[in-house]
Amino acid sequence: MIIPNYNGARFLGGCLDSIKAQTLQPLETIVVDDASTDGSVALVRENYPWVKLLVRAKNGQFARACNDGFEAAQGNVLVLFNNDAEAAPGWLAAIDQTFRERPEISSVASRIMLYDRRNVFHTTGDYYKANGVPGNRGVWQEDKGQYDQAEEVFGGCGCAVAFKREVLDAVRADNPDGKILDESLVMYCEDVDLNLRLRLRGLRCLYQPQALVYHRLSATGGGTLASYRNGRNFIVVALKDLPGGILLSNLPAIVATQLKYAFQSLLKIRLKTERARLKGQFDALKAIPDTLRRRKLVQAHRTISTEQFADYLEFNQK
Structure with a gap:
């Protein structure tokens, strides 16, 4: 199990306590x-001696920390x-049982609820639209039993998702540096990108309620950083991962969607978050040469x- 952390001490204790309480230990x-x-490092060292702690001397952002x-990590999952x-x-026991009962499945998506509104969904697995916009299944919906059945989904949200090691090792070939996540994305949509690359290989994800x-x-997270990264990475991921015919x-739908977002941001240009999104879109256009180089690797491994x-x-x- 891998938990990236940056200045999350106020939440990290509760997170690790929930792992310690698992009926099946990782x-x-x-x-x-x-x-x-x-104080995150001291918190872990003093209170959670069973945790393997990797301390980066310099902040490398989310994707690099995950990599x-x-x-x-040493496990098979x-x-x-x-x-x-x-x-x-x-x-964790539910995830383990899913892999045992469904050996054809490559990843398992969790049933993720809002922490402060526990009858409201954050996601039951993610989807991806043909216009280049990803989304969370069930987000903001009240739980009325509509997601109580296990079913195949496009991919899992990076908040809580499990993968077979062998499929992650396979997608290393998609990146010039041989890493699993694309570090050029830095954060936000790195899980969407990974799900797309897994799907290009025909690999399947199951939502486990x-x-x-x-x-x-x-x-x-959130704020201007999220606005910037989503503004940039929505475009980059679509250009990099969608097969040529689909792209x-x-x-026209991808361009129209991005123009709509840009127009909406221009109407609220005084807000830092909207200026950040516009900058992200602009930086995505500047990154097109690098994106196309990365695209060649990704598409070369489509099966x-x-x-x-x-x-x-x-x-x-839904």
Whole structure:
């Protein structure tokens, strides 16, 4: 289990307590501290001696911290878990049982509820639209039993998701540096990018409703940083990962969506978050040469047809 952390001491204790309370204990729990200044390292060292602590001397941002955790992990199943999330006691056991009963599945998405409104969903697995916009299934919906069944989904949210090691090792070939996550994305959409690359190989994700997690949504993120990164990475991920036929046929919708976002931001230009989104969109355009170089690697490892991939878009969106 890999928990990236940057100045999350106020939540990290609750997160680790929930891991300690699991009915099935992980082989190892790795906290990757990304040069925190809030006492996170001391908190772990003094109170959680069973945690393997990796301390970065310099902040490298979220994707790099996750990759450091992947490199250090030893299990056959690797789990990403946010420092501002807490898992119900049977969460990990449900994931383990899913992999045992469904060996064809490559990753498992959790049932993630809002921490402070526990009858409201954050996500039950993610979807991806043909216009290049990702989303969380069920977000803001009240739980009325509509997501009580296990079902295949496009991918899992990086807040709490499990992968077979072998599939993560396979996607290293997509990145010039041989890492699992694309560090050029820095943060936000790095999980979307990973899900797309897994899908390009025909690999499947199952939503497991018994794998219950509570998430303090955007407690350690959000704001102008999220606006900038989403503004940039929505464009970069679509250009990099969508097969050529799908990209070309949906390019008008992708462009129209980005123009709509830009227009909405211009109407609220006094807000820092809107200026950040506009800058992100502009920086995505500047990054097109690098994105196209990365695209060649990604598309070279696609193993399914364009038609098969098209079936995954907006997969099980509700």
